[in-house]
Amino acid sequence: MTTIDPARAEHETERQPASPPRRSTATRGTRIIGIGAIVALGWLIAFGLGFSPADRDQLESVRILYVHVPTIWLAYLAFIVTAVSSAMYLFSKKKSLGWDRAAGASAEIGVTFVAVTLAVGAMWGRLTWGVFWQWDARLTTTALLFVTYIGYLAVRRLGGSHEQRAKRSAVLGMIAVVEIPLVHFSVKMWRSLHQEATVANLDGDTKMDGLMLFSLFVGVIAFTLLYVWLMLHRTRAMAMEDLLEERGLDDALVARRAEAAATTPPPTSTTTSTTTTGSDS
Amino acid sequence: MNTVAVARLIAAKDLRVERRSKIVTNQVLPFAGITMVSFAFALDKQNVLDTVAPGLVWLATMFSLLIIVQRTFAIETDDGALDAMRVAGVDPRAIFMGKAMALGVQLLVLEAMLFGAAVIFYGESIPSEHAVASVVLLVTTMLSATCGLAAVGTLYGGLAAGFKGSETLLPLLTLPAVAPVLIGATKAVESAVGTSGAVVSEGWQWVGLLTVFAVAAVVGGALAFGPLIDD
Numbered sequence: 001m002t003t004i005d006p007a008r009a010e011h012e013t014e015r016q017p018a019s020p021p022r023r024s025t026a027t028r029g030t031r032i033i034g035i036g037a038i039v040a041l042g043w044l045i046a047f048g049l050g051f052s053p054a055d056r057d058q059l060e061s062v063r064i065l066y067v068h069v070p071t072i073w074l075a076y077l078a079f080i081v082t083a084v085s086s087a088m089y090l091f092s093k094k095k096s097l098g099w100d101r102a103a104g105a106s107a108e109i110g111v112t113f114v115a116v117t118l119a120v121g122a123m124w125g126r127l128t129w130g131v132f133w134q135w136d137a138r139l140t141t142t143a144l145l146f147v148t149y150i151g152y153l154a155v156r157r158l159g160g161s162h163e164q165r166a167k168r169s170a171v172l173g174m175i176a177v178v179e180i181p182l183v184h185f186s187v188k189m190w191r192s193l194h195q196e197a198t199v200a201n202l203d204g205d206t207k208m209d210g211l212m213l214f215s216l217f218v219g220v221i222a223f224t225l226l227y228v229w230l231m232l233h234r235t236r237a238m239a240m241e242d243l244l245e246e247r248g249l250d251d252a253l254v255a256r257r258a259e260a261a262a263t264t265p266p267p268t269s270t271t272t273s274t275t276t277t278g279s280d281s
Numbered sequence: 282m283n284t285v286a287v288a289r290l291i292a293a294k295d296l297r298v299e300r301r302s303k304i305v306t307n308q309v310l311p312f313a314g315i316t317m318v319s320f321a322f323a324l325d326k327q328n329v330l331d332t333v334a335p336g337l338v339w340l341a342t343m344f345s346l347l348i349i350v351q352r353t354f355a356i357e358t359d360d361g362a363l364d365a366m367r368v369a370g371v372d373p374r375a376i377f378m379g380k381a382m383a384l385g386v387q388l389l390v391l392e393a394m395l396f397g398a399a400v401i402f403y404g405e406s407i408p409s410e411h412a413v414a415s416v417v418l419l420v421t422t423m424l425s426a427t428c429g430l431a432a433v434g435t436l437y438g439g440l441a442a443g444f445k446g447s448e449t450l451l452p453l454l455t456l457p458a459v460a461p462v463l464i465g466a467t468k469a470v471e472s473a474v475g476t477s478g479a480v481v482s483e484g485w486q487w488v489g490l491l492t493v494f495a496v497a498a499v500v501g502g503a504l505a506f507g508p509l510i511d512d
Binding site for chain 2: 151
């Protein structure tokens with residue numbers, strides 16, 4: 001079985017000299033970030049479900065927003081990281097595949113966060129509007145963003161060399177990011193049932209109760225730590241996958257050659273004699 | 282030979298191939314027509330059709346776009362023509378522009394037929410009191426929307442060409458990307474034909490959006506096409 005050192009694989013996918021094999025993508029840093037994420041998520045549960053008050057109009061359903069809003073913000077961040085990493089891959093001289101893996105990992109996490117946003121948003125919609133889904137500008141553009149990045153992930157799996165994958169997906173990653181302003185400002189551009197931005201607006205007025213705002217802040221911290229933790233693990237796992245693909249073929253060839261050498265008997269006089277007898281008969 | 286001249290040659294070649302094979306006239310146009318009729322069956326109410334006809338025309342255009350793009354790149358990849366053009370040193374921007382121009386011409390023919398179908402099947406008409414302004418808005422909308430659709434279709438067609446599963450990947454990539462065209466063109470045509478009391482002047486802001494989209498798609502596509510087909 002091929003064993004890979006993720007710390008080395010992250011930097012370079014070429015064949016590495018023998019090193020102590022490790023089977024984990026974790027390091028001391030990721031463990032600290034992971035523990036931080038768990039603590040922050042616990043803190044979010046305490047503030048979101050316990051300490052923060054119910055809303056005058058939305059009642060208890062307002063608590064859903066402590067997940068809904070941070071996940072979509074982090075998804076925007078993830079897609080911007082994808083675009084920046086894609087640009088770094090395309091326009092840098094070195095063309096490091098590390099940028100490509102960062103773009104891919106960030107897009108995967110972003111898609112997951114948008115899925116969470118849509119799912120909890122649908123629950124909130126059912127409680128507040130009476131329907132799970134409304135054909136509204138913000139919802140529709142968010143769904144488009146989700147499908148676009150699913151397409152991006154599909155392009156990453158088209159096949160070909162790592163460089164081909166990196167180039168194709170980098171172009172798409174830079175194009176897809178222009179949808180983010182469309183999603184964010186859709187509530188201003190069209191008549192929308194979805195409320196306008198309460199915190200991330202241009203007039204600087206947050207229009208929100210202090211404890212609710214703090215709970216939202218805790219949510220942002222928790223999901224940011226989760227994003228960083230997932231990014232580190234996923235980029236390392238992708239580096240290992242790439243390395244495994246490259247080493248896998250070489251290892252398979254060596255194994256088949258060894259197998260062939262072990263099973264093929266050397267030519268002997270008995271064999272020759274048998275063959276000759278067979279021919280004669 | 283400069284880029285524009287090469288682009289014109291490629292566009293002429295694509296249109297010549299189409300004229301000889303007659304795939305668009307024999308298959309895509311009937312498909313678009315049956316799509317329009319199917320919408321009428323599904324909705325089955327004249328007042329609903331009056332309201333949604335502009336959107337249905339553009340939706341049928343998008344579905345047909347996917348078939349035309351598949352077809353135009355299948356011709357290239359089957360014979361390795363795209364690789365041959367690159368090996369011959371043809372500028373990728375010229376390939377992009379040429380293929381987009383040919384696609385645009387085919388789309389304009391298709392859209393003209395679909396608007397005719399909307400008049401016949403859905404009873405759409407141009408308001409007589411400001412017929413000239415409506416026709417100008419309608420034609421400008423068709424031209425700007427077609428530029429955007431052709432550029433996006435060519436870019437994603439080139440990206441998916443020659444790979445396993447490109448038939449299913451192309452709609453997944455293209456339909457979300459052309460959603461602004463669907464929204465803008467539908468709103469502009471609603472203004473042109475006066476759907477639900479919309480007036481012509483309201484349509485021009487949507488033509489502005491379509492024009493910005495078309496310029497971005499053409500410039501972005503011309504720059505991105507080279508890295509995509511260089512593999």
